[in-house]
Amino acid sequence: MTAPASPAGGWFQAATCRSLGLSLQIRLRNTPRVLGSGARQIAAPRLLVGLRAYLRGELVYEQPEFGQIPATGTLIADQGQLALPADLEPDDELLLVADVRDENGESFASQEHQLLYTHGASGGQAYLLYDQQPARPSGAKPAPIVVLMPKIWLSDEIGTYVVVCNTWEVAAPTRQPEPVRFSLLDEHGEEACSWEYTFFYNEAKIFDLRQYAERVVTWTSRPRFFNLVGRGGASSFVLFAMMRNLRSNHFAIEHSLPPIYYMDGAIGPVRAQGCDVRLFERNRAR
Amino acid sequence: MRLLSPAVRSAIKARLPRGLNVGNPIVQLLLNDGRSTRLGLVNFPSFLAPAQGVDYRYTVSVFDEDGRETGSTVVDVPRYGATEVELAEVFAERLPAMGMLAVSIRPARFLSLRDRHLGRIRPHFFTLFSSPGMESVGLVHPQTHLNAPAAPERRWLSNLLIDASAVERVELFQVNPGRVPVDTEAFLHGAQGTVLARSSARIPARGTRRVVFELKPFAAEHPSVSVGLHGLAAANGKPILFLHFRDGSFTCCHA
Numbered sequence: 001m002t003a004p005a006s007p008a009g010g011w012f013q014a015a016t017c018r019s020l021g022l023s024l025q026i027r028l029r030n031t032p033r034v035l036g037s038g039a040r041q042i043a044a045p046r047l048l049v050g051l052r053a054y055l056r057g058e059l060v061y062e063q064p065e066f067g068q069i070p071a072t073g074t075l076i077a078d079q080g081q082l083a084l085p086a087d088l089e090p091d092d093e094l095l096l097v098a099d100v101r102d103e104n105g106e107s108f109a110s111q112e113h114q115l116l117y118t119h120g121a122s123g124g125q126a127y128l129l130y131d132q133q134p135a136r137p138s139g140a141k142p143a144p145i146v147v148l149m150p151k152i153w154l155s156d157e158i159g160t161y162v163v164v165c166n167t168w169e170v171a172a173p174t175r176q177p178e179p180v181r182f183s184l185l186d187e188h189g190e191e192a193c194s195w196e197y198t199f200f201y202n203e204a205k206i207f208d209l210r211q212y213a214e215r216v217v218t219w220t221s222r223p224r225f226f227n228l229v230g231r232g233g234a235s236s237f238v239l240f241a242m243m244r245n246l247r248s249n250h251f252a253i254e255h256s257l258p259p260i261y262y263m264d265g266a267i268g269p270v271r272a273q274g275c276d277v278r279l280f281e282r283n284r285a286r
Numbered sequence: 287m288r289l290l291s292p293a294v295r296s297a298i299k300a301r302l303p304r305g306l307n308v309g310n311p312i313v314q315l316l317l318n319d320g321r322s323t324r325l326g327l328v329n330f331p332s333f334l335a336p337a338q339g340v341d342y343r344y345t346v347s348v349f350d351e352d353g354r355e356t357g358s359t360v361v362d363v364p365r366y367g368a369t370e371v372e373l374a375e376v377f378a379e380r381l382p383a384m385g386m387l388a389v390s391i392r393p394a395r396f397l398s399l400r401d402r403h404l405g406r407i408r409p410h411f412f413t414l415f416s417s418p419g420m421e422s423v424g425l426v427h428p429q430t431h432l433n434a435p436a437a438p439e440r441r442w443l444s445n446l447l448i449d450a451s452a453v454e455r456v457e458l459f460q461v462n463p464g465r466v467p468v469d470t471e472a473f474l475h476g477a478q479g480t481v482l483a484r485s486s487a488r489i490p491a492r493g494t495r496r497v498v499f500e501l502k503p504f505a506a507e508h509p510s511v512s513v514g515l516h517g518l519a520a521a522n523g524k525p526i527l528f529l530h531f532r533d534g535s536f537t538c539c540h541a
Binding site for chain 1: 296300324326327328329330331333334335336337364365366367368369370403404405406407408410411412414420421422423424425426427440442443444445446447448449452453477521522524527529531533535537538539540541
């Protein structure tokens with residue numbers, strides 16, 4: 001299958017997190033607000049929603065007319081109710097992408113939607129609100145990311161996973177031209193471990209940070225704090241930290257904050273410098 | 287400065303020494319009532335401008351639920367560094383059971399010009415709330431900053447739909463980062479907009495408020511509920527929610 005031409009509007013993407021024993025429900029809302037002040041705007045009479053699912057860049061589910069969201073209402077996309085592939089490997093992750101647009105097919109609004117993850121065995125739930133992203137026009141050039149996640153805690157009972165999703169309009173499963181380089185840094189900024197991964201466009205992937213770090217760190221009952229840095233890639237990304245008590249199987253989830261939360265200068269130099277690992281390493285050594 | 291156009295103001299700010307171009311302190315709920323609060327602070331400018339990275343210094347101040355400042359501490363974060371602040375360890379008996387914390391940032395060298403192209407920087411951070419043995423955890427980012435203007439007339443409805451069949455109790459926390467008290471009402475409502483429960487109060491300046499909504503009385507008729515506020519202590523002063531499950535565990539999230 002090939003990916004459809006994406007309409008203008010918003011993209012809202014999430015990983016199923018099935019490899020963590022979770023199931024996903026996306027609750028799409030039609031309650032737009034003014035960016036900045038957060039004040040409510042008048043909602044469109046209805047928003048139109050298409051839904052896609054991908055496995056490592058391959059389109060495995062598509063419903064261009066999945067449903068409508070009435071003004072101030074909700075449309076639920078429940079992973080368990082979708083005709084998704086059943087013959088998956090334990091580590092396979094699916095990416096769900098909702099295309100949200102108004103009846104003119106053009107409008108993008110500042111709109112948050114909800115993720116609800118439920119752990120099958122414990123019944124524990126994790127809730128998250130985050131904003132849809134603008135759907136990129138066909139032919140747009142994807143940009144690299146710079147991501148900081150100073151929210152990684154690991155111990156003998158606590159695991160943290162970084163959940164990486166990206167979507168872009170491509171005709172067939174294709175790897176991005178640049179990998180994302182991840183570094184897990186300790187409190188002194190020293191690298192505990194690093195790795196890189198070249199994502200497919202339209203892929204969700206989960207990295208178990210405890211597994212990466214345990215080659216060099218001995219766990220104790222006291223959680224140890226790390227900062228995860230990611231640079232590179234070329235797509236429209238969203239990243240979450242998923243924290244888990246490995247014994248109780250209770251979860252917490254939070255999205256990452258893009259650079260505009262931290263600064264209001266031009267983003268161009270930040271992308272250029274922040275993505276240059278050599279620059280970072282050379283200056284760290286001084 | 288206010289008479290200048292935004293573009294001119296922005297151009298001037300981009301040339302200021304770093305010490306003169308930092309944003310307001312960012313605020314967040316703190317809990318020390320059996321649940322603990324940890325912060326993750328990072329020298330973010332040095333990652334966004336690695337060739338011009340400099341050392342930074344955070345100040346973490348804590349306020350009790352009545353808005354009294356009970357302590358503050360300075361945390362040095364060298365370039366490319368990050369650090370955890372476990373509030374109970376740092377503040378010991380000065381840490382209230384519940385309150386607000388405010389985090390500010392400044393460069394170790396006030397007049398540094400090295401990363402000024404970043405413009406105004408804002409000290410965002412992440413907060414981990416946990417039960418004593420970390421059986422339950424919650425990870426959230428802050429919503430607003432110190433001295434943010436209040437929105438006393440605003441009616442705000444959360445987009446978060448809470449499953450009343452799974453969640454037994456919603457614990458809602460509001461902080462008032464402003465300099466004056468704010469009157470506010472928190473309410474629980476059903477999917478059709480019916481208000482199921484409400485609670486009004488005045489939150490003192492720098493104060494914190496806790497409201498508990500039991501969901502059991504409404505679960506049969508309202509499988510999903512949400513929360514709202516009438517009167518916000520800050521324009522984006524949305525509450526933090528702790529969702530308590532039947533097995534005694536909780537998670538938390540911003541609403």
